[in-house]
Amino acid sequence: MDKLQIVGGKPLNGEIAVSGAKNAALPILCAGLLTSGDVELSNVPRLHDVKTILRLLEQTGLKVVQDDENVTLNGANITSLEAPYELVKTMRASILVLGPLLARFGEAKVSLPGGCAIGSRPVDQHIKGLRQMGAEITIEGGYIYAKAKKLKGARILTDMITVTGTENLLMAATLAEGETILENAAREPEVTDLANLLVAMGAKIDGIGTDRLVIQGVNELHGAKHAVISDRIEAATFLCAVAATGGDILLTNTRTDIFDVALDKLREVGLQLEVGTNRGTNTIRARMDARPQAVSFRTTEYPGFPTDMQAQFMAVNTIAAGPSRVTETIFENRFMHVQEMNRLGAAISTEGNTAFIKGVERLVGAQVMATDLRASASLVIAAMAAQGTTLIDRIYHLDRGYDRMEVKLSKVGADIVRIK
Ligand SMILES: CC(=O)N[C@H]1[C@@H](OP(=O)(O)OP(=O)(O)OC[C@H]2O[C@@H](n3ccc(=O)[nH]c3=O)[C@H](O)[C@@H]2O)O[C@H](CO)[C@@H](O)[C@@H]1O
Numbered sequence: 001m002d003k004l005q006i007v008g009g010k011p012l013n014g015e016i017a018v019s020g021a022k023n024a025a026l027p028i029l030c031a032g033l034l035t036s037g038d039v040e041l042s043n044v045p046r047l048h049d050v051k052t053i054l055r056l057l058e059q060t061g062l063k064v065v066q067d068d069e070n071v072t073l074n075g076a077n078i079t080s081l082e083a084p085y086e087l088v089k090t091m092r093a094s095i096l097v098l099g100p101l102l103a104r105f106g107e108a109k110v111s112l113p114g115g116c117a118i119g120s121r122p123v124d125q126h127i128k129g130l131r132q133m134g135a136e137i138t139i140e141g142g143y144i145y146a147k148a149k150k151l152k153g154a155r156i157l158t159d160m161i162t163v164t165g166t167e168n169l170l171m172a173a174t175l176a177e178g179e180t181i182l183e184n185a186a187r188e189p190e191v192t193d194l195a196n197l198l199v200a201m202g203a204k205i206d207g208i209g210t211d212r213l214v215i216q217g218v219n220e221l222h223g224a225k226h227a228v229i230s231d232r233i234e235a236a237t238f239l240c241a242v243a244a245t246g247g248d249i250l251l252t253n254t255r256t257d258i259f260d261v262a263l264d265k266l267r268e269v270g271l272q273l274e275v276g277t278n279r280g281t282n283t284i285r286a287r288m289d290a291r292p293q294a295v296s297f298r299t300t301e302y303p304g305f306p307t308d309m310q311a312q313f314m315a316v317n318t319i320a321a322g323p324s325r326v327t328e329t330i331f332e333n334r335f336m337h338v339q340e341m342n343r344l345g346a347a348i349s350t351e352g353n354t355a356f357i358k359g360v361e362r363l364v365g366a367q368v369m370a371t372d373l374r375a376s377a378s379l380v381i382a383a384m385a386a387q388g389t390t391l392i393d394r395i396y397h398l399d400r401g402y403d404r405m406e407v408k409l410s411k412v413g414a415d416i417v418r419i420k
């Protein structure tokens with residue numbers, strides 16, 4: 001199993017190109033199942049999760065032609081309507097094939113994803129919405145069996161805001177008969193990116209970017225071209241890294257309009273930010289030459305503070321001036337990095353879903369274990385800020401969602417190597 005070895009205390013200086021967003025690419029790749037036309041995608045990140053979803057999609061008969069960050073999909077010859085446990089268990093987002101397969105082919109068999117390290121993460125809202133659209137759904141032997149000759153438009157109000165739930169129902173609704181209204185829809189930029197692709201494929205969707213999506217079903221969708229939106233979480237992770245280590249970096253291929261809250265918090269931390277524009281994307285120059293200031297926050301759905309940035313900001317808080325308080329409201333078990341950061345000398349205690357952090361003068365390198373994707377990223381940040389050497393085990397979590405993170409960081413001065 002690969003490990004990362006990091007020698008801390010090196011400031012970051014130079015340029016980093018931000019990749020396409022994992023959480024946009026995954027639903028967008030699944031949208032290839034909705035049409036027999038070519039869906040030509042660019043800015044697709046090189047991630048383990050993308051490989052997994054492409055394997056799953058190829059297994060259905062979807063044709064995939066990949067040239068680095070460009071992927072063309074063709075769904076003219078779908079032969080299997082099944083997502084097996086072996087693939088779904090490694091990546092929860094596999095559930096995103098359910099809506100498209102059912103809507104276009106009237107049938108799907110998809111393994112239940114099961115829980116994961118950060119929480120139990122049920123998919124009851126996906127199922128509730130599809131049932132409201134007339135699907136007959138049974139669950140047996142760990143599989144969801146869904147059937148519907150033709151899905152029918154419905155007004156669906158999910159019990160909570162769910163990102164992949166909204167995406168699954170949105171994709172299903174594009175090919176349903178009549179009008180579907182998704183109330184309480186997730187407004188994450190990645191949902192908007194998917195909706196924009198669907199519109200380019202001929203879908204009729206109003207309210208994009210709001211919590212009320214109104215979809216008029218069409219008989220079929222056609223091929224389209226689309227560039228996946230830039231990854232706001234990857235970008236903000238690098239900004240936290242420079243806030244923790246000091247230095248001067250320039251991020252390219254980013255979009256600052258989609259992560260205002262994180263940028264505001266980073267300014268509070270003391271990061272000096274300058275936003276520029278370059279061929280339709282933004283650049284962000286970030287400079288840090290002082291000890292970070294501690295910031296408190298509470299995670300919420302977009303446009304609030306993203307849960308996917310909670311751990312990385314906590315890493316900055318561990319060495320910041322002053323105490324801070326971090327409350328996680330989206331997932332019930334997303335503090336597993338706390339114990340590992342404490343192994344590096346951090347002073348964090350938790351009470352329920354709130355962590356209390358006392359900023360310490362310094363962290364010291366140690367052996368730690370990555371427990372989930374963003375926890376891994378937070379340990380990389382903490383290790384880069386620590387004195388001495390840190391060894392991070394189980395970094396396969398990191399590879400799921402970051403495009404060659406150690407390569408990007410070592411190019412800007414981090415002492416970080418992958419040990420095979
Ligand atoms: C691939 C992808 O896009 N992953 C993101 C997506 O995950 P994902 O879409 O899985 O997260 P959701 O928005 O669905 O989950 C939000 C909350 O709702 C609960 N819930 C959700 C659906 C459901 O049917 N029943 C239910 O109880 C979940 O357990 C969780 O507590 O949004 C999360 C919240 O922004 C992010 O952390 C993930 O990075």
Ligand SMILES: C=C(OP(=O)(O)O)C(=O)O
Binds near residue numbers: 023092308373374401
């Ligand atoms: C929790 C995450 O991803 P996933 O939903 O794919 O597990 C994440 O991206 O931080």
